[in-house]
Amino acid sequence: MYVKRLLILVPLAVIVLLLQSYFWVPTFDNQAKGSDQRLFQFINGSIGDAQILNPILHSDASSSTITGLIFEGLIDRDRDLSFRGRLATSWRIYEEAYFTPRPGGASPDALRKRILSARTEKTAKWLKNIEKVEAIPPADDNISVFLPPKQGTRRRQRKQIKVSYPARLKITLKSVDQNLFARLKKLLGPEAIATDPAPYLPADLDESTRRAAREKVKLIEHNPVIIFSLRKGVLFHDGHEFDSGDVRFTYESIMNSKNLSPRIPDYEPIKKVETPDEFTFKVTYKRLYSPAFGTWAMGMLPEHLLNDKALEAEASRLGRDPATFTMRDSSFNRSPVGVGPFKFKEWRSDELIRLSRNSDYWEGPPEYAEYIYRVIPDPISQEVAFYAGTIDSYGAGTHQVNRLKKDKRFQVFSDLSFGYTYIGYNMRREPFKDPRVRKALGMAINTRQIHRFVLNGQAEDLTGPFVKQSDHYNRAVKPLPYDPKGAERLLHEAGWRKKNGRLTKNGEALSFQLLTNHGNVDRKAIAVVVQDAWKKIGVQARVDTVEWAVFIKKYIHELNFDAVILGWSLGLDPDLYQIWHSSQTNPGQLNFVGYKNPEADKLIVKIRQEYDHQKQVGYAHRLHRIIFEDQPYTFLYVGKWTALLDRKIARVQRLPGGRTRVKKITTTKTGNYFFDFNQWMKFPSTPRFES
């Protein structure tokens, strides 16, 4: 009976082969079975794979984590979120300002003398800030303007226009001063500075071009300048020395439109970059834009591997047309070379990315021999892998935090996220035009209840638009109280009367649609809680969920909604122009709730133009309060994340004389526990700590 025997023996043999393999696999207690390599590896679990390992091209969190280890920027943030030098050892920020004297008024030279004499005679701080005043000869400049698309096309037209500037005045300041011209006007009289650009434009422009060009001509100009001194002797992973040419190359690659870099908006305000010598990099900006400094944390690319010559060579090697072969096509993006603490070793798509220690790292080599980024698309699988000892850290879900916090096997880190969830009201529509209605709707919601029951206590109140741990967040602003009675009073004040338990005004009920995206369980639950809370004060909300892409395209971008539950994730920079400035309220822009407040506008612009941290914090606090008082959003919560780490991992400090000191892993001000990652080490069992 061969058939029968075959049908039974084959699967039996397969099953025996499968099961015996159990005895060859390492377990949590014996991770070094067969090989002790595991102790020298840090394995990180991730939901998704990286997309492109190039710091100027990627736009996803996974790629950003990996490139952060392979590449390094000129600066980054230290434990207290202040900037510290990395590839730059130091820097200086100052300003060059230009203005055009009014035609027929005082000559540039006369103005120069007046400013200089004022500097010696008066004691005002801003005058002492002036380092140099020069008159510069007339010069031509090319500006490009965008005109609306021609009939039947989608692209806007671009036009080059020549501007002939007369002799101007150049003022060099020791530090950036956004109020310089306002003060100069007071000093020199309002008629000293030109305000009409017409005389400097070519005479033969048509009306629409002229209108566009007028806005582009700069009669006054702030040009902030940053000079970085670069670290000497830093080597790329292939042994090539890093210098200012690489910084310039990185900038030029971002701005090269062929590369489709998503970082262009960050670097667009740059007027020019210079490399006075091998280890000095100078960048001049077209206008005041304080977020620009933080962008130099961007990883630096090796010019010698990616310049035109290298790309051409690669294209011909692959038999591709060099004219269409760009940095995006280069194999560099899958085997990157940087100057960071880890070198790229291997990438198996959707499985792992392996990095190895850079023994020549300028700050001393990291302790781990390998860093492995492992892709596990499913959270439960990730948890299981963490218990089995095949990944070293795990981000706990809100429902697991209380249980896992007590587990002796793990160390626990927890802090607030950079971002928040809110209810946004379409302020173009009734009844949301009235701030009292928005405030009342906020007061009717018991946010504490949402934190506790929807988010398992892993959330906190917030009152304004900034990262809660940052200095810009105004702690003096107290959250809206939970006060349904007060809410009813406010609505009564606003003219809404209760009829059969429903609020009405001029015969219309207070009823609207509350929309959120499909697939986000928390937001859906919040929508129901909020609906119920509003019902209690007589407000009717219809809850609806829509698939993300449709939600954004058909509702948010077309401004076709009443109220939405959404979230923002933020960076540490306090620039909120896109989200809150009144110019950003058109369809497709991010101020989709239509928030317009002239004072807020002024502050938003001031914040993005202010280079002094303390002053910026002052403006931000004011802005925070204004937005809170207007309540364009009901700020619901800022989430708390919790991360677990194997207890066997600790921080090792190498002291002179070969001694070591084992310390507990500590965090930065925002809870980042990876800050000292280069000093981490895994011990065979939980180590004892020295204080």
Next chain:
Amino acid sequence: MLAYIIRTAFFKTITLLIISVISFLMIHLAPGEPSQIDPLNPRFQEEDLERYRAAFDLDKPLYQQYFLFYKKFVTGELKSFKDNQPVFGKIMERFMNSLPLFIVGTILTWCLAFPMGIGAAMHRGGWFDQSTTFLSYFLISIPGFFLAYILIIVVVDGINLPILGLRIPGLEIPVLGIRTFGREGAPILFRFNDRIWHLVLPSLLGAAGGIAFLSRYVRGQMIEVLDSDYVRTAHSKGLNQNTVYYIHALRNAALPFVTMFGLLLPGLIGGSVIIESIFAWPGMGRMAFEAVLTRDYPITICLNFMSAVLIVIGTFISDILYVIVDPRIRL
């Protein structure tokens, strides 16, 4: 026969052309855009979005996009939006990962389902029949992902039911992925068996559903054949039981399965999205799933189209096989 093959090939080519249009339109008409084009990114401006659309040919009319797409498809220049890698290289890499899972799963399914189904048919109404019936319906009705999670948790973390006072420690052993990490330096035998171990749970799970379904089917077919005259004749000749069941009856009962064998081919492409996702297995099914989520058009359309091709080829092979194994059938 030859005429049949030529005729079929012609009609199937037309079918494929229609499928190529449908699979192209389906993804383009679905709302949303490739995830690289993120209109909600505060740093993106309209020009940036336009640049992306132009690079992906999305700014052209749909019919032009269609021709551009299939031109690239035919010349092998098609690249994923996600990482600019050639689509065929990516698919091949994933295919090689899915293959062992597919082979082990198929062997287990087909080799176990037959004895189980035949045994049940032989002892109709007996304890073996009843228990395999129960097991089959249990496995068919329980969702695969649920079973997978339960299995993983039991194997790794053990059984922990404080209410019943039950605490069985788990093996605390890695089960996810295609191999254990950090084993590159281990001796070859360790590494080989490590890969085998990682096949255990996913292939058993994959086979479980298949066995449950297929053994029911085998049982039904067998019962039908067992009632026929020639089987009764074989019995009355005094032939050995096993010879009657495994040689005489099985040959006729197995006919429908020949056609199913042809349909196995497309399973190679689809893989098992759920099992691959849960076990972090870098296979085809998971790639397809992620490509749909990120609107990676080239990968999605390619896989759609290729599985259509495989189905067409599969049914074609089935037809031919049918003729070969059953002389009664003429095309």
